[in-house]
Amino acid sequence: MIIKMSDKKNLEKKWQERWEKNLSFSASKKPDEKKPKYYVLEMFPYPSGNIHMGHVRNYTLGDVVARYKKANGFNVLHPMGWDSFGLPAENAAKDNNTHPEKWTNENIKTMREQLKSMGLSYDWSREISTCDPQYYKFEQKMFIDFFQKGLAYKKESWVNWDPVEKTVLANEQVIDGKGWRSNAVVEKKLLNQWFLKMTHYADDLLKTIENLVNWPERVKLMQNNWIGKSLGANVIFKIIQKDETIEVFTTRPDTLFGASFIALAPSHPISLSLSKNNPSIDIFINECNKNSTSEAVIEKNEKKGIYTNLDVIHPFDKSTKIPVYIANFVLMEYGTGAIFGCPAHDQRDLDFANNYNLPVLPVVKPRNHNKNDYEITDTAFTDNGTIINSSFLNGLNVKDAKKRAIDELEKINSGRSSITWRLRDWGVSRQRYWGCPIPIIKCKDCGDVPVPIDELPVELPKDINLNSPGNPLDAHPKWKFVDCPNCNQPAERETDTFDTFFESSWYFIRFTDPDINNPFNKSIADYWMPVDQYIGGVEHAVLHLLYSRFFTRALRECGYLSVSEPFKGLMTQGMVCHQTFKTDDGKWVFPHNVEKKNNKLYHTINGSEVFSGRIEKMSKSKKNVVDPLSIVKKYGSDTARIFMVSDSPPERDMEWSTAGVEGSYKFLNRVLRIVNECQKPKKYINLDLIDKENNVIRKIHQSIKDVTEGIDSFRFNVCIAKLYELTNMISKLDSKTDFEKELKFYGLEILAQLISPFAPHHAEEVWNLLGHETLICDVEWPKFDKRFLSTEQISIGVQINGKLKGNIVYNKTAEKEEIQKLALSLSSVKNRLGGEKPKKIIVVPERIVNIVV
């Protein structure tokens, strides 16, 4: 009997319906103690309207893991939801004269259908949308808990203002002086803002990075640098002209004797007070403030300052006087906003000193420099060495001198050891409408009062005017006017909303138990958390991932759950790239509008010649995008999925190519064709009776091993290569004898199972065609039998002086002498030796023979 070809057109839909009907991918509602749990999560999308290739890659990777873990007996949680607050909804609403909520929900509907057409193994019963009051009411409660624990607070501060988005940005969201999304040059603005006390966990967030063994090293490094712990000392300098002191932070207290100036930040309190009576200082400070972040980058080499007419006394030598400057390169936000300059051992200080003719006294000498005439001219010496010109520190190395200097500072009450962090608290206030309202009521008398818990959620008003300038909530005629919950006086609501990273900082816990009455159940969250494998783009390395690590710790402190680390394993996938096309006047052309004729490219619509440009990340602005839907329609989602993982390793950038997609399509068709032509054997193969030297059975079991190990280590591209190899071998098998039929049938069964995480629809189809009633997604992952992997006949290479001359085949039981004899008897070896006696022969059984002459 020949197995019949299936109806290809409805193949995918058919199996998607079966999975849905069978609830194949529902995670257990309550902890399942019989099975180990496995939580796979892909970064949930912003519902922008349509899925793009980046999503396809991301979700394919996650789906491979989810299906594979399910087959391996895990209780798998694999949910999906929508990061649905955010500015694009407001912009779209303005452009299309609709409401952000309507626009968002329509997009979700479309994208949900698109995702479903990909056959991803999500437990859709746990779907969440963060703009739903049933979601954000819980985070309002969390914020109030944070507020009461002192983890959330309000302060007036200089903030990064994005003039395009007309809102504040956190430091992490400013990249190269520009807004992370708008790309607009960020300005400085003084505003009253809510902050989350991320610095409270700075030490913990830093120390525990090393526990994240399944995270990419570079992401850990980026977080490490972002948190930026610096050990050093605070040193107090007494001002001569008045009864005040200046405190500086330094990592080099060992170089204190080389200090030749003090520099204050332009916005340092002393600078500001001096500016009141000194017009030239005032002008200088204004100039510094005018330089926005990006200009500072451009002018980074120009070290400018102004003398304040103040001097300080050196703490270790009362007879030494040090001038105080205000300098443009000192930041108020870091350390104490003041530094001491030691030009000999800091390049920046040296540049400054040279500009203003300040003394340059070397106090650290390189080890190998024995002469007494050591001088610094225009390159600072920053390495370790021996301390000189430094009284009681002389002769020490840098490390010991730091310690000795701090001891002395403490003894004379002029300083102490201290730690400074680059990490700052997370500013969460945004002056936007489409975000979660901050649940605070501002009362004249009572101050900031949390909204009573039973009044949550504070819902967004529906009737808003997005076209009025400023914050729409603030401009709303009624919404903000309420009575104070404390004293019943008229008061006002906080009209800022949360940064949308707030919602994505806990959504992964909400998925564990999306209950109506609680954010989640503690014991259920403790069962599922942490996420075992998180997959997403590396662009969130310090934004979302750091916020989430902080948030989870804060929730734990408030008793919500027991874990503090949200993501045990992290995989950062590369970007999807594509060829760009341009017309000769430099306009971008969509790939689907390009056709090839006589080795030249032409525009399909106007027929003009088109030129190919660089391969770049797919982006709407360069038009080098391919719509996933058109691919799914034309080839099916399995083709897209196979192609997504077949060519490049997941963490590397990949190039989308039509040829590659067609290759994947042909491969899947080929598998179906082989099954179609396969004859059903009379009985099932008996593995106990097979000659273990049979190379087909060996290949089958080797493939199980290779694909299993490949998935475990995220080398999906290798898995696909191994599946091609197995397919090639199976397709070449004869079906003449009963045994050959049994073997081919068995090989196809294994192939179907191994392919099932990658091309699940085709795997189900094959499984079904082979006569199985079960769903392949419910079938246990195959195990390889070691018996078939070892072979009696060993083939190894024979080298002369490390160069390959041929290879020999011998029986596994052969002794070294026999192998050596066999190698020497090779004619190519004999020819090369020509009677010469080998100097040495190295025989490594099952690896190599190397003859040295």
Next chain:
RNA sequence: GCGAGCGUGGCGGAAUCGGUAGACGCACUGGACUUAAAAUCCAGAGAAAGGUAACUUUCGUGGGAGUUCAAGUCUCCCCGCUCGCACCA
């Protein structure tokens, strides 16, 4: 400037324990099938030189040195590309 990663055929990439470099795929070439094309199937192929030929020799993992019987893999130096951070005291 500091930090990290990468560099292998025409192309994407294998070879993660130092042991037969180039698996697998794409593109390419030849053949079969076909009136023809597509699809499919079979075969070939790192480069150079030599030979009618089966084949032989040499070179070959960005460049240079080193360790080793043996290096894509380990060490040092250099070049190039990508990413992150950037007046962080």
